[in-house]
Amino acid sequence: MQILRDRIAAIERVLADPPQVHPEANGVWSTDPACYEYMATLASPGSRTLETGLGVSTVLFALWGCRHTCVVHSEPEVISCQNYLRARGIPDDAVDFQVGPSEQVLPNLMLRDLDLVFIDGCHGFPLPVIDWFYAAAMLRAHGVAVLDDAQLHQVRLGLFDFLNKDPRWVRTRRRPKWVAFQRREGGAMSEDWAQQPFLGTPLRIRCEGLVPAQARPFVSAVGRRFRLL
Secondary structure: OHHHHHHHHHHHHHHHOOOOOEHHHOEOOOOOHHHHHHHHHHOOOOOEEEEEOOOHHHHHHHHOOOEEEEEEOOHHHHHHHHHHHHHOOOOOOOEEEEEOOHHHHHHHOOOOOEEEEEEOOOOOOOHHHHHHHHHHOOEEEEEEEEEEOOOOHHHHOOHHHHHHHOOOEEEEEEOOOEEEEEEOOOOOOOOOHHHOHHHOOOOOOOOOOOOOHHHHHHHHHHHHHHHHO
């Protein structure tokens, strides 16, 4: 319990003195303190973690002693964050900054068995889905994916419906601004539609408008024959 109290105190210190890495936000974008507190229960010294985006969470992952990978689009943001860490005596030797668009960087990362991924990079659709697709494939069994800015349609679109229906993912936390899912098994994310029966059976397609009018009686007859079989 004392370790968790110390971590919560550290979160409060960083939020009171955040890294100034986002000029467009007059300082830094951040999520709810409860999100950082939840991740503090999952991350510990030596935990293998990854995030898309950079900010308060990056500082906290460094403070927690994680072997952390930060995928960020902007080199100036990295420099600002490194200066912040060094000025406050926070070791950054276990933080690996990967600079570039996440949709280009993530497919080339050779990471496996991650304990925690934090999706908080570009929020324009379909980037949150792409970030989740590649980052989640690097999770170990029972690893956790945390998605920030859940209030945005661009983040929710398609992804939340899928995760809520997929029995291989368990929702562990839900807040207005963020949500966390635990993956029950590891491995690649690529699969065919037939491997996702939890999404339901395919929609029936009507023939009208899809075939010439003169062929419709024949198509209908074939359909009736198959239904009888």
